[in-house]
Amino acid sequence: MSASATPAWxxxxxxxxxxxxxxxxxxxxxxxxxxMPVGLDRRIIIEGRLSLGYLALIWMPLLFGYLVPxxxxxxxxxxxxxxIRDVLAGLCAGVLAGLGPLLLILGIDNFNLRKPLVNWSPQLLELLTFGRGIGYGVAVWFAICAVLGLVGSSMHVLPANVRRVVSFIAYGLLFISVLEAAIDDLSEGFGLESLTDAxxxxxxxxxxxxxxxxxxVIGVLSIVTKGRVKGAANHYKGLQxxxxxxxxxxxxxxxxALCIVLPMFLGMIMNELLANVGLFLLLALGLNIVVGLAGIxxxxxxxxFAVGGxxxxxxxxxxxxxFTPELHFGFALIVVVAMAGLTGLVIGAPVIRMRGDYLAIVTLGFGEIIRLLxxxxxxxxxFxxxxxITNVPHVDLGFAVVKGTDPRSVFYMVLVLCVLAVYVSWRLQGSRLGRAWMAIREDEQVAEAMGINxxxxxxMAFVVGAMMAAVSGAVLAAKVGSVxxxxxxxxxxxxxxxxxxVGGMGNIAGVLVGSFVLIGVLGxxxxxxxxxxxxxxxLLIYGALLVFMMLKRPEGLVPSARRSQELHQEEFLQDAWLKGEDHDIEEAAEAAAAVGGSEGTGDQA
Amino acid sequence: MTATLNRQSARRVSKVDRFLTFIRVFLVSLIVIGVVAFLAQQFAPDNPFARWRNPDAMGLTADQFKGLLVSGLSQGAMYGLIALGYSMVYGVLGFINFAHGEVFMAGAMTGFIASEKFNANGLWESNFLLCLVLIIIMAVGISTLMAVLMERVAYRPLRNSPRLIPLITSIGVSFFIQNAVMGLFGPASKSYPRLPEWLSKQRSILTFEIAGTKILVLVVASVSMAGLWYLVERTRTGKAMRAVAEDKEIAALMGINVNRIIVTTFAVGGAMAGVAGILWGLLFRGVTHMTGFLPGIKAFTAAVVGGIGNLGGAMAGGVALGSAESVAPLVILEPLGVPGVSQLKDAAAFTVLVLVLLFKPSGLFGERLSAEDRT
Structure with a gap:
């Protein structure tokens, strides 16, 4: 009855x-x-308007407004x-979200919970009320949340083109302001300081x-490039x-070429960052073999990593x-790889037959034992x-010296090693061993029945992963100069x-993207x-990301086709069923029955 | 061709087997030599075997040994309480709830906050027992809430996915909670207020000199364990829990609300972890956001030692692990000439895990799992 009384919208x-x-x-x-708001307030996104601290708060009404309808x-x-209903729903959710700042502002103003809650501070109150009194703060927060909820939910109503332009602008601005240090550095290298100064x-x-x-500019670009990038990617995928x-x-x-040329124009800090990304990329490539391919x-x-270092x-x-005779890094690297292989075997052998989850905890135990030792x-x-151990010497390659104080040289060394690791993983992926790993990941018993040892x-997965991690550890030791x-x-x-x-288990491109995005941006x-x-x-964000990815997108940002099929098996089957592909299944079943029947008659004869 | 292949693969497998046998023999002989050297030392400090590896070995006096044993027992009781949560969840859902250690930490943290408030208004001094009951209730409440919330948000959507997926999720949950707690309450270690004198003083029971706190820990742990045993073995809910652990589908067909039972399981496990959190706070007084990590893993070890899914086993495994970790470094490693053995306490606990999985993967008292979880 009440439903009929209220208008449809x-x-x-x-x-x-x-x-x-x-x-x-x-x-x-x-x-x-x-x-977060107080801690991140130092970082400014748009001068005088928006800091990362406020951004840490206002993305929420926007996102939830988008999610509601x-x-x-x-x-x-x-x-x-x-x-209009959907827009209204977003607005209401936004207004409701405004209760959060309201409660905080009133709470901080009236009670003192500083004792257990370290961030229950006047600074937070100052930040939430924009320094202009409680009434103003509350009103503004309600307005902000409502508007953002409205904007978020109106994304559903807007035509696709507009939506595209808006999201491009938002992401583009965010991207450029996050990359500030990199762009600054790069422009200095190219002598374009005046541009970045502006x-x-x-x-x-x-x-x-x-x-x-x-x-x-971004808006225009997004209209101009519409569909082209995707088209190019599809074209590339379609090539034979x-x-x-x-x-x-x-x-x-x-x-x-980009990787070789770019660092020459970058300063210390950016090169350091790239070197770190490379180090972790090396680690991630190794773990990708163990977790992504073999499913261990x-x-x-x-x-x-520790053994290598x-x-x-x-x-x-x-x-x-x-050990008194001091070896050259090159010889040491060979020993490191051998050592890592041996450690991989020694740690791997006792755990390899365990159930997957026991294995996880036992290897965790081993990781801790080794550190404690x-x-x-x-x-x-x-040790x-x-x-x-301090005073690990620089790496003297004859034509160049790789040392931690010159991150560019470290980056080049890491780059060479990463390319090598990518090549090894890529070749392994398609090899007999790689296919065996994937079979084991998908179903160990079936793989065994198919004759895989x-x-x-x-x-082998353990050993290969261990070697890559150890090489990364070796570079870390040489870079930092101590372990x-x-x-x-x-x-x-x-x-x-x-x-x-996050990058995408079992996919080299995914691991590349993952380490650039996570290690590069967050560290x-x-x-x-x-x-x-x-x-x-x-670390908080890493934890939240891990949970979010497992719940919503277990195949990662750049999924490997096979892995995502595995993870969404039911959906694939459902899609197949809806598209009427069950005919094939029925036919196959009939064919099988026919074969079985003929065999049966053959036996009788 | 196939025959040679088979032979080859059989030989390769046996290489791994041989290596495993080697590890087994090595570990056992290490333990035996250590124990024998220790005993030799106890009987006659000057005999050559006692002096073989460690000429400065002092041996232990009876009091020292008893002291170690008691602290091991009380710590083990705590591990046992946490282990119950791991064991029950593994029994019902078949995955390791890695974030269970964080539930324990939340209990300890709640206890800290509440006890500090009580201390500020003097109630802690004047009526300690009332405070104790109150903080236990609060910690149990928060921990239970946390465990249930965790199940609802993170694990329920993954109910039917491959086993490693919820495990990875729970690692993320654990990481998130640790760092959220650090953000909320700061990274500094927080300590519980001083316990009243009448509780913490040494008492002598059956020739054991025991600090009152440890007695309290043992008593509270046994009471909680008894309550849990009653719940699981004597009530309808407990019967339903056992049925769900045995086979979810059939339990559902028998009219059991499986979802509700799973939530109850998480809640009960969380409550036990909350109690353990308070006990930790009383025993060690210091709590940080990392408090849950090592005890969590050790409690899982305890659950495996006792046989996963087996509640009595989890408690016994906890006690065994606690005493092993406090006694083993001094009894086995010290006579072998390893300096600084107390640093290797945690390593000893993990070695126990490896040992159990090498010799008896189903635990000392046998695991109780449904057929599908056993693979």
Whole structure:
């Protein structure tokens, strides 16, 4: 009865609105109390208008506003056309989200919970009220949340073209302001300081004028390039045989040339960052073989990293008490690889037959044991205990010296090793061994029944992964000039796991993307990324990303085709069923029955 | 051709087997030599075998040994309580809830916040037992809520996915909670207020000199364990839980609300972890956002040692692991001439895990899993 009394455009799904709006309010409170707004306020996105601290809050009403009217698209079910109702739902959710800042502002003003909650601070209140009093702050927050909810939900109503332009502008501006340090650095290398001086304000962040210009440029670009990029990608995917090979070679040489030329124009910090990305890429490529291809969840992967670092340090450093003849890095690298293989076998052999999840925990235990051993007084004469080994020499290659104070040289060395690792993984992927790994990942028992020696294949995955990690560890030791047990915490394994999973398990391109995006932007366990302000929050973000990816997109950003089929098996079957491909299945079944029948009659005869 | 292949593969497998046998023999002989050297030392400190590896070995006095054993037991009781959560969830859903350690940490953290408030208004001094009951109730509440929320948000959508997917998710959950707690309450270690004198003083029971706190820990742990045993073995809910652990589909056909039972399982596991969190706070007093990590893994070890899915086993495994980790470094490693053995406590706990999985993967008391989880 009440439904008939309210007009059609007001028939909202109130439960949905309440849920998403409430979640959004909760999210705002949580993020504020974790300290992101205050901590990130230093980083400015648009001068005088928007800082990363505020951005950490306002993305939520936008996203939740977008989510509220979003409907699940099912094949064969018609969704009603988006309309004014949806926009209204977003608005309501936004208003509800405004409760979050309201509660915080009133709470901080009236109660003192500073004791357990470290971020329950006047600074937060100042930031939330924009320094202009409580009433103003509350009103503005309600307005902001409502408008953003409205904007988010109106994305469903806007025509696709407009939506595209808007999202391009938003992402583009964000991208350019995040890359500020890189662009600054690059322009300095090319002698274009005047451009970046106009672009970025002195205290960081885009200037207002320039962000408007940029918005227009990006908008125009997005209209001009519409569909072209996708078309080119599809064209590339559609190529066959020699043509595809030529295109690939072209692409590859282009990327290589870029990688060789670009660092020459970059300064110290950016080169350092690239070197770090390369180091973690090497690790991630190794873990990709273990987790992505063979499907073995190795949480103690950092152990091999540590073995690489320590072997190099012991062999090359004059400080290492145990091994006196100091080897050249090149020889040390050979020993490192051999050592890593051996460690891989020793750690791998006892665990390889265990159930997948037991294996994960036991390898985690091994990772911790190895760190504890390196740190212990027992092995102090060999590995230096908690003080580690210092004074690992630079790498003298004859024509160049690779040293930590010159990150460009480190980057080139890492680049060579990464290319090698990519080549090895790529060749392995298609090899007999690689196919065996994938078979084991998909179903171990079936793989065994097909005649694959699963124990050996899994051990090989362990060993290959270990070698790549150890090489990365060796480079780390040479780069930093020292090794400490605390550089090899379990944390490292988990971050690498996030990189592999976010990028796309079992896909080399995915791992590349993952390490560039995560290590480059957020940073490694100790190494800062482009957003240095995120230093204290990045682990939180890594955790949240891991959960989000597993729930919503387990195949990663750049999925490998086979892996995503595996993960969405049911959906694939459903799609096949809806498209009427079940005829084939029936036919196959009939054919099988016919064969069985004829065999039966044959037996009788 | 196939015959040679078969022979080859058989030979290769046996290489791994041989290596495993070698590891087994090596570890066992290490333990035996260590224990024998320790015993030799105890009987006659000057005999050559006792001096063989470690000429400065002091041996342990009876009191020292008892002290180690008691602290091992009380710590083990805590591991046991946490292990129950791992064991129950593994029994019902067949995956390791890696974030269970964080549930425990949340309990300890809640206890810290509440006890500090009580301490500020003097109630902690004047009526400690009331405070204890209150903080236990609060910690249990928060931990239960957290475990249930975790199940709802992160694990329920993954109910039927391959086993490693929820495990990876739970690693993410664990990471997230750790760092969220660090963000909320700061990275510094927080310590519980001082316990009243009448509780923490040494008492002597059956020739054991035990600090009152440890007695409290043991008592609370046994009471919780008894409550849990009653719940699982004597009530309808418990029966339903056992049925779901045995076979989810058939349990559903028998009219059991499987979802509700799974939530109950998480809730009960979370409650036990909450109790363990308070006990940790009373025993060690210091709590940080990383408190849940190592005890969590060790508790999982305890669950495996006792046989996963087996509740009594989890408790016994916890106690066994706790005593092994406190006694083994001094009894086995010290006589072998390893310096700084106390640093290797955690390594000893992980070695126990490897040992159990090498010798008896189904645990000391046998695992109780449904057929599908066993593969």
């Amino acid at each position: 007001f028939q909202l799904d109130w439960r949905r609105v309440g849920r998403w709006g409430g979640l959004c309010a909760l999210g705002i409170v949580l993020v504020s109390l974790i300290g 979003k409907r699940i698209v099912l094949e064969g079910v018609e969704n009603p056309d988006p309309g 672009m970025y304000a002195r205290r960081g962040g885009l200037t207002v004028k320039f962000s408007i210009i940029l918005a227009v 045989g020699a043509e595809r090979k030529r295109a690939s070679m072209l692409l590859f040489s282009g990327v290589t 969840l190795d949480l103690g992967y950092v152990a091999f 320590y072997t190099t340090a012991v062999l090359t450093s004059a400080e290492s008490p145990f 390196f740190m212990s007084d027992w092995l102090k004469p060999y 230096g205990g908690a003080q580690g 699963t124990v050996n294949a899994k051990l 400490f047990p605390n550089s090899f915490m379990i944390l490292v394994s988990i971050i690498i796991l996030v990189v592999v999973i 490694g366990p100790r190494q800062p990324g482009l957003l240095q302000e995120f230093q204290s929050y990045k």
